[in-house]
Amino acid sequence: MKETPLATDEEDRALVERCLDDERDAAAALVDRYEQRLFNVALRMLGNVQDAEDVVQTVFFNVFHKLRSYDPRFKFFSWIYRMAVNESLNTLKRRKPMVALEDDLGILASGGGADGATEAEDRVGKALQSLKPDDRAVVVLKHFMSFSYEEIGEVLGIPVQTVKSRLFTARERLRVALDEGVRSDADS
């Protein structure tokens, strides 16, 4: 997860070429390379394991479907991460308010409390969901994927300065949300 995507771009391109030559192993290798990371991006964006699974599967379908239209002048990682973020955003838009609320309240607890998620994860997850989706995407790519400002900008298609600005805004909100979470936990 923490490896720099730019470092693996050449390998990605090679795999893409082999996929275009109909090599099944190459497609599987791309899945192996990105499935886990995309799942984590989607999970942090959505706070729901099942939705995250759906997003990842949809992204891979789309990737293979559109592989011939992939422009190698652009980095593969930015292409596939952008799909994951956009699909996550679309999923959020589709959610009904009640469902979203329930998910938010049970963020990661459904996939967390029962199977080992820490209290810290729960608190961070709840704080994340308090962010606007666009700001959340920047935070997820920064803190969970360890992307640079430039890489985040490339994935989201926004200038570096906008990345910084969103990070600043998000962190201000996160500080408050985490503090409220601590107080809430202390009250209960």
Next chain:
Amino acid sequence: MLTRDQVELIQQEIDGANTPEASAALRSLLEQNPEARAYAAELRRLSGAFARVGERQSPPSLRQSILNALPQPAASRGGIVAWVGQRLNLVGELLEGAIMNKKSLLIGSAAVAVVIVAAGLITGFPPIGGSSGTIGGVEKATRYHGHEMTDADISLKNPEIQALFQNDQVLRLVQSDAFHQLMASDAFRTVMATDAFNKIMQSDAFRQIMASDAFRSLSASDAFRQLNNTAAYRTLQAQDAFRNLNQADAMRQLNQNAAYQQLQAIDAFRTVMATDAFRQVMANDAFRQIMAQDAFRQILANDAFRSILANDAFRSILATDAFRTLSAAEAFRTLSQSQALSQDFMREAASQQVSAQAKN
């Protein structure tokens, strides 16, 4: 009050984005400015909270699900990209709003099944008296009593309807025990009486899809008929996995479902999904409207509807050449556009059954 540049300097340090010179400048700032120190400490605390959250393992089934969706070498025609593209062309692009491609595909299949059922129901069996008949015949969803028919009922003036009944296959279909059993079944009548079903039947979207060439072509195809008679497909439809297609964990259930796994390996299933007709049906705005209706979801979850899908009589009807002929006929398409014609067809079908019984 920290300036914008100072805040940015601190943020960049936390993010590891400062140059050595910028880091040196920040150290100087922190030494002199308590507010900057406090802010930096806050950000480090925040960053530390994220750092304590580790990477979550994806569900073990996820990777396999993705890989399963890739073509097997023997089934591959034109390679991975072409194969995936082919499948996605069927539903993926066309159901952008859907949560998950395979789920959409099955929902699409189910929707087609709904329409097929509706195509049977549109005949309005049993006879509807007076002028209150509606497509689906809810108000008069009573058992068929052939002897109640009158001359007026069977003196059809509509040449299209008459043409239908001049077809031997259609005639045999409406006179068949299977047809009679289906129309007389409790499940059939229960479905007809549901609000959800009637909303679908009375919607413009339903009428449009019934009138479309793509739907006619699809429902008339051998592969679709074979699919509907596949044990795995029937099993799946009868299971909770099918009922719960619209729930969040549907994909997990489906992937673990043996019937679904078998279904994916069946040629008829793949063939249906690969037909232009199926793709066109999926792309049809009217079809998408039907799928988006709450009523459609209610029908999917309706016990009686599921009972019909599993009903032997119903399935035997779908398997007949007569049903294919009927559903492909221009006149039958016209039926879906008109309550009056539906009633005419129904009456003639009833009279034909009376005639058949009399001969026996």
